[in-house]
Amino acid sequence: MRRYTIIINILLAVLSPIIFFGVLEIITRAVWHYKIEDTHTGLVLEGTNRQVQSEVITYKINSKGIRNREIEGKEIVSANKRILALGDSFVWGDGLNEDALITTKIERMLQLQYPGVVVINAGISTYNTEDEYKQLLRLSPIYHPNHILVFFFTNDVLATRTNAAGNRHDESRIQNLKEFLRKRSKFFAFLYHQYKTKYAVKIGVPQYLLPPDYFNLDDSKPGWITFKQSVLKIRDYCLNDFTTLQFIIIPTLTNLDENYPYKELHNKVKEFLNQSSIPFVDLFHTFAHYQPSELWVSPENCHWNNKATSIATEEIVKNLMVNMEK
Template sequence: MEAILRIYTHYFIYYDIEMTQYANEIKISADNPKIGHVHKPNSEATLMGVNVNINSDGLRDKEYPVERGQKYRIIFLGDSITFGWGVEKEDTFETLLEVKLNEIKPTEVLNFGTGNYNSEQEVNLFFKKGQKYKPAHIVLFYFINDAEITPQKSKWEFLSHSRVITFFWSRIQGLMANLSESKSFKSYYSGLYSDDQQGWINTKKALTQMAQYSRANQIRFDVILLPELHNLNDYPLKAEHAKIITFLNENNINGIDLVPFFSSVEDPQELWVAADDAHPNKKAHQMIADFSFDFITRGIKWEKN
């Protein structure tokens, strides 16, 4: 059975198998439990039919010198969406924005996006690896599941190497979600934002810490809320997004919610990277880049080259 599934998934893309391959070939454990995992330096894999190359510092990006030159340097923090899951590097919103920014000012954007991250992990990764790059600007791309608790290494992790176990466990989880309203994505995400939820408490602490560091070091810090791509014209998570924006406003953190910009999309699946995977595709990445541009560049002196 294992051999049959390996042959099948070699020719047909299956989301859970691809994520397992990402974990096995690209990710390694971090020494900081608040980070959990990082990318293996100089690793590569084909995931979702896309070639993924990781540089010597563990970023899905080209090599950058540590010393900041004359270019305006921005660091993007985020999860698998910022990483560009299922999208060619040149089609990610990070690359698209870097190209667009360079039309008006020499700019370099360093992509710290890492799959399966939350805000706590993203901020701690910055303090572990990002500080040395001395950015002028940090942008954290926030997704609704950023309030999850940072997972710890499981003693059963070795089982993830089995495609049979991965395949059938994902089917069981899908069946349970269909049978139980409490497992629906709406109720699950809503539950993350109860005031007593530790993940949300950790998230607020991490964002506050990032904001304080940025102010102390004269770094611009922005937060951009990305949409969950299941229902865009009657968005079911408005209350949760409003709560996040309220927190940002109360703590003088610059933030914008991109959901309203996507509200005219009638069929969200047109923006999915695959039929069983609601990560944003090439078209959605272009939209994120377009809708983020004015917010990222506001109030900054940009001079035409």
């Protein structure tokens, strides 16, 4: 009888939370009608596939594999300013129509001063500074830029790996677990949504919930090493090619105040760029006046939106015009 009681107690201990969370999952699915996106890291178009529809956005790439209109030889030669913009999905434009792209807006504003300017969007969705250097090597002989813009985002310092299918992922078990649960449980997605929009944007994210690659940055961190090496390669290429270079630092669009969770990384990147004699524009204080949710594509997609690219464009162009005249 005692053994039977123990077994019953164990079963109750196991089944009770399963039933409890199962009921919460059912209730959440019934009353919370928020659509959870399958991904918020961007899209990759490869091979002959030059167009894809995602939600209400049609993404198109040109014959060179970049999200930019076709620019042929005659226009390239005649342009008095050719700016190549390197970066990840923020530059590529995850969640944005072509008119809202940062490169479109920079070109439009610069053309008021330089009618012959072209700005080329060489953003690569989901990749990092190492791949941006490869983009520079591939596209420079085609577009012959005389100015390079490199957009840095926080996850550029994360170590990456390639799985059996050839897909690349950031090495962050906590991040991967969070995404796994968020996509499969509506209840977990609801809790995460509440945490992100009402708690994290005000007081920040605890360090233990973030990848360790963001903290205690030194040469023991593979992602940090790769980032620095890639930046120096880009700098040296530009020096040898007599091309001006400027970095744009995009902060993670969360609480941009004294509780900013990536403060150490942010300062280390600025310190490294200064030591490497690379001019940069820091958008931290530019965005600090806004609520983070004002700048997101959606609560599930924290890439910058149309409003954010407009705000960033003014700050970038102001600094860009000074640097281009040097």
